[in-house]
Amino acid sequence: MSETVFLNGEFISKDKAKISPNDRGFIFADGVYEVIKYYNGKPFRYADHLKRLERSLSEILIDYTKLEELEKIFQELLISNNLEDKHAGIYLQVTRGVNKRVHFFPADIIPTAYAFAFELPSFTQNLENGIKVITQEDIRWLRCDIKSVSLLPNSMLFNQAVNKGAGESILIRDGKVTEATHSSVLGVKNGKVITHPLSNLVLPGITRKVVLEICTKNNIPVQETAIMESELFELDExxxxxxxxxxxxxIQVNDVVIGNKKPGETTRFIQKKFFELV
Incomplete structure (x- = not known):
């Protein structure tokens, strides 16, 4: 049985979903996306995700006027696909829409909206045991604060991590840690949590925001400053x-063990508080 998806106002079987080859999302990667996790049918930080989506749309001047309808659409997708009682994700992509191939943004164009639901369980083994990562040069563009569908650089970088048996790539730009291919990066040194400040070089991660809130609430010092590549290997966690x-x-970056190759005390505490929230 084909899964149900949402496309331009309709709930239809995925095998019947059709998007024009002239859609600018296909030709130019001219669009943005958002992924929201639902824990047993309840969205986590829905308002934050919606606010980030609205900002991404605004930054690339896509006039999508149906944001208020999305929550109901997402719930329907969960129900239609029997995911309302599971840990699930909703993927939403909004592109500028269909038009002849021109490099400027056409006027009076109707955005294409596509969404689907999928199972998104916690990666228990990674959460419990930790992962190895590698470092790579951040080859992405200079507007990483926009959640763009143009993810080829991210995919190339993550693919190299997979090929080397790693779980992620930590990205380095001008000698400084920015983020990972699809995650935020936070370090812990002497009990202080350190992470790159929000800028055009990093995505304003929702989970990052939650971690910093947990730290503030529990008197864990936070420093929003870039971690130097040389400092990365000296972090406690x-x-x-x-x-x-x-x-x-x-637990490992390249060939360097972090801490004692076990998740650290601060990480464990933040994990505990995070899952209490969800």
């Missing part, structure tokens, strides 16, 4: 944080 990653400990 490293956390990969994201909607899918949740709070994943890093």
């Amino acid at each position: 490293i956390i990969i944080a994201g909607t899918g990653s949740e709070i994943t400990p890093v």
Whole structure:
């Protein structure tokens, strides 16, 4: 039985979903996306995700006027696909729409909206045991704060991690840690949590925001400053944080063991508080 998806106002079987080859999302990667996790049918930080989506749309001047309808659409997708009682994700992509191939943004164009639901369980083994990561040069563009569908650089970088038996790639730009291919990066040194400040070089991660809130509430010092590549290997703990990653400990970077190759005390505490929230 084909899964149900949402496309331009309709709930239809996935095998019947059709998008024009002239859609600018296909030709130019001219669009943005968002992924929201639902824990047993309840969205986590829905308002934050919606606010980030609205900002991404605004930054690339896509006039999508149906944001208020999305919550109901997402619930229907969960129900239609028998995911309302499971840990699930909703993927939403909004592109500028269909038009002849021109490099400027056409006027009076109707955006294409596509959404689907999928199972998104916690990666228990990674959460419990931690993962190995590798470092790579951040080859992405200079507007990483926009959640763009143009993810080829991210995919190339993550593919290299997979080929080397790693769980993520930590990205380095001008000698500084920015983030990972699809997650935020936070370090812990002497009990202080350190992460790159929000800028055009990093996505404003929802899980990152939650981690910093947990730290503030529990008197864990936070420093929003870039970690130098040389400092990365001297950290006591490293956390990969994201909607899918949740709070994943890093136990090795390249060939260097972090801590004692076990998730650290601060990471464990943040994990505990995070899952209390969800």
